[in-house]
Amino acid sequence: MKSAVIVFPGSNCDRDLAVAIESVTGTKPHMVWHGESELPDGLGLIALPGGFSYGDYLRCGAIAARSPVVKAVVAAAERGTPVIGICNGFQVLTETGLLPGALMRNEGLNFVCRDVALTVDNSQTIFTSRYAAGETLSVPVAHHDGNYFADRETLDRLEGEGRVAFRYGEEVNGSARQIAGIVNAGGNVLGMMPHPERKIESAHGGTDGRRLFEGLLEAVS
Amino acid sequence: MKLRIVVTLKNGVLDPQGKAIEHALASLGFSGVGEARVGKLIELDVADGTSDADIDAMCQKLLANTVIENYRVEKQ
Numbered sequence: 001m002k003s004a005v006i007v008f009p010g011s012n013c014d015r016d017l018a019v020a021i022e023s024v025t026g027t028k029p030h031m032v033w034h035g036e037s038e039l040p041d042g043l044g045l046i047a048l049p050g051g052f053s054y055g056d057y058l059r060c061g062a063i064a065a066r067s068p069v070v071k072a073v074v075a076a077a078e079r080g081t082p083v084i085g086i087c088n089g090f091q092v093l094t095e096t097g098l099l100p101g102a103l104m105r106n107e108g109l110n111f112v113c114r115d116v117a118l119t120v121d122n123s124q125t126i127f128t129s130r131y132a133a134g135e136t137l138s139v140p141v142a143h144h145d146g147n148y149f150a151d152r153e154t155l156d157r158l159e160g161e162g163r164v165a166f167r168y169g170e171e172v173n174g175s176a177r178q179i180a181g182i183v184n185a186g187g188n189v190l191g192m193m194p195h196p197e198r199k200i201e202s203a204h205g206g207t208d209g210r211r212l213f214e215g216l217l218e219a220v221s
Numbered sequence: 222m223k224l225r226i227v228v229t230l231k232n233g234v235l236d237p238q239g240k241a242i243e244h245a246l247a248s249l250g251f252s253g254v255g256e257a258r259v260g261k262l263i264e265l266d267v268a269d270g271t272s273d274a275d276i277d278a279m280c281q282k283l284l285a286n287t288v289i290e291n292y293r294v295e296k297q
Contacts, residue, residue, distance in 0.1 A: 059286055066283060095286065102288045109237050149234060149289060174235070 001044035001220050003029040006073065006089075008064045013050035013087065013197065020197035021047065024213035037068040044220040045082050046073055048089025050142070050195060060103060060145045061091030070096060082126060082220060083189045087143055090181070090191030098184055099191045100158070101150030106143070107174025113142040115205075117169030118180055118194055122162045125183050126219035127190045130211035136169050137208035139194040146193040148175035148182075158182055166192055222269050224276065225295040228285045229260035260290075 003021050007014045018029045029047070030040050039046065054063035064070060074096050077083045085093040093099045106112060118139045120131040131137070150158070155176055158164055166181035173193075181192030196209025230236050242257040263284055267276070276294055285292040 058283070062283065062286070094288075100288075102286055104234070104289065105237050107235065107237050109241055147235075147237075174237070 001025045001027060001217055002040065002042050003027070003045040003047065004032045004039055004043050005029045005047045005049060006032050006034065006069055007049070008034045008051065008053035008067065008088075010053045010055055011049045011051035011088070013195065016195075017047050017049045017086065017197045020200045020209070020213060021045070023200055024210065025217050032069055034064065034067045034069050037072060039069070039072045039076060043076065043081055045084065045216060046076060048073070048083070048085035048092050050087030050089060053088055053092065056145075059091075059095070061088060061093075061095040064088075064092045065095035074098060077184070077189050080186065080188050082216060084127065084216075085189075085191040086195055086197065087141075087146075087193055090193055091145065093189060093191040098189050099182055100154050101148055101176075101182070103145050103193070104147040104149050105145050106147050106172075111142075111144040112146070112173055113140070115140050116172050116194065118208075119167045119169045121164040121167050122183075124162065125165055125187055125190065127183070127212055127216055128165055129219060130215035138199070138206055139196055139208055140198050141172060141194045143173070143193055146173040146175065148179045148193075150176060155179075161185070165190055166194070222267050222271060223297040224265040224267060225297065226263040226265065226280060226284055227260060227293045227295065228263065228290050229292075230258060231289060231291055234289050 005014050005018045021029050091103045115138050118137045120135045123131050123133040163183050167178040168180050183190050196212045199206045199209035236258050238259040239257040246254045280292045
């Protein structure tokens with residue numbers, strides 16, 4: 001599967017994400033710099049990594065969401081290309097409007113960096129097909145601004161349409177309805193705060209993140 | 222033309238930083254402080270004659286995230 005990892009100034013999970021994708025798909029992703037205005041053809045996945053793009057200036061993900069390459073990512077997403085945004089990547093996706101809501105400062109004000117319990121809410125998406133609904137995973141988070149906010153109507157719609165992919169199985173950051181990851185209406189764009197790319201090999205202390213990429217590979221192939 | 226753009230969190234959006242400020246003021250012994258809300262002040266120097274529509278578009282497209290924030294433009 002041909003894939004791309006977008007690299008912004010300040011991204012710091014781009015390499016981990018590329019290694020995770022390569023270890024599952026067997027193919028090295030294209031690393032695409034933020035100033036590019038075009039993406040390679042025939043991508044099966046576009047991945048937006050974690051980090052602190054543009055130093056989190058203005059708001060997390062705000063400047064990245066207006067960068068040249070993200071215009072191309074939005075266009076590809078609208079054509080149905082699978083897109084995953086992890087951590088800062090999730091923040092970027094909400095800033096583009098591809099995903100609803102916003103990620104605010106953690107309720108406890110602290111940066112949270114630890115493994116958390118993550119429950120699979122919907123196993124029918126292209127990202128979660130290798131998980132069982134209701135299954136609890138252990139996946140790390142590392143963020144200061146992961147407190148998911150949306151108005152009640154939007155939250156009801158996300159839940160009603162099965163667009164909550166993951167919820168926290170414990171209190172982590174004050175997120176509305178414990179939401180940890182959501183998909184767009186088309187089901188091809190996932191944003192999540194936890195880092196599945198950090199749980200790929202047993203040496204990472206678990207492999208719960210691996211099945212996300214395996215399911216995606218199967219869905220795209 | 223100088224602009225001051227004040228970006229504030231919408232009512233109903235929890236502001237953990239504001240809460241921390243409330244608690245810190247109380248711990249300093251200032252009683253009677255109600256709610257604290259933290260916002261941003263952005264100063265812009267724009268060409269004279271920049272239209273209100275353009276200024277509004279700058280706020281909508283970048284300076285404020287209207288999912289969670291309101292903005293107010295002050296011309297000086």
